[in-house]
Amino acid sequence: SQTIHQWPATLVQPVGSPLSLECTVEGTSNPNLYWYRQAAGRGLQLLFYSVGIGQISSEVPQNLSASRPQDRQFILSSKKLLLSDSGFYLCARLLNTGELFFGEGSRLTVL
Amino acid sequence: QQPVQSPQAVILREGEDAVINCSSSKALYSVHWYRQKHGEAPVFLMILLKGGEQKGHEKISASFNEKKQQSSLYLTASQLSYSGTYFCGTEFMYSGGGADGLTFGKGTHLIIQP
Numbered sequence: 001s002q003t004i005h006q007w008p009a010t011l012v013q014p015v016g017s018p019l020s021l022e023c024t025v026e027g028t029s030n031p032n033l034y035w036y037r038q039a040a041g042r043g044l045q046l047l048f049y050s051v052g053i054g055q056i057s058s059e060v061p062q063n064l065s066a067s068r069p070q071d072r073q074f075i076l077s078s079k080k081l082l083l084s085d086s087g088f089y090l091c092a093r094l095l096n097t098g099e100l101f102f103g104e105g106s107r108l109t110v111l
Numbered sequence: 112q113q114p115v116q117s118p119q120a121v122i123l124r125e126g127e128d129a130v131i132n133c134s135s136s137k138a139l140y141s142v143h144w145y146r147q148k149h150g151e152a153p154v155f156l157m158i159l160l161k162g163g164e165q166k167g168h169e170k171i172s173a174s175f176n177e178k179k180q181q182s183s184l185y186l187t188a189s190q191l192s193y194s195g196t197y198f199c200g201t202e203f204m205y206s207g208g209g210a211d212g213l214t215f216g217k218g219t220h221l222i223i224q225p
Binding site for chain 1: 152158198216
């Protein structure tokens, strides 16, 4: 199974509040994991990727951070949300075929 | 570094054909194609590796011109289910293997009308 669980599915947060989005994956161990963000009507922007526990690479400087505390867990966080953080956050894993397999996403609205 | 997709949007009648293009200014290792329905996660269609190959998937096929750093997605005899936003994702030559993640274009909105 290559299932990806993302939680929560939707949330509405006020500006300045903290954020924690969780992604857990099933299947093979030590997967390469990714966080993408999609703003309304826009393309997919790579935020972070991880090749193993505690290993995080950031693609875009911003007020978001990521952590990988366990092999199959990838967390996206923020201490203070901005309006521009609104969007559809997608966790993905790299399959052996080279395909990026996406989770169902978490939709964040910052008010 | 973001690949450029064209056109931005296409409106077709059911049964018509469409071509979606993806071009890069940097040398590519591979091109990936995904389709996303509104409110859903992107779904993988196919990967094309350098070497100028062409692949097919039902009535959807794609080509990769390594020399021009371009890929095209061909949708033949379009069906209503083909509606959605199509994204190309690129791996650059220095990051072969996909570990660094894909860089996606802005997408092409495809609307199929009955």
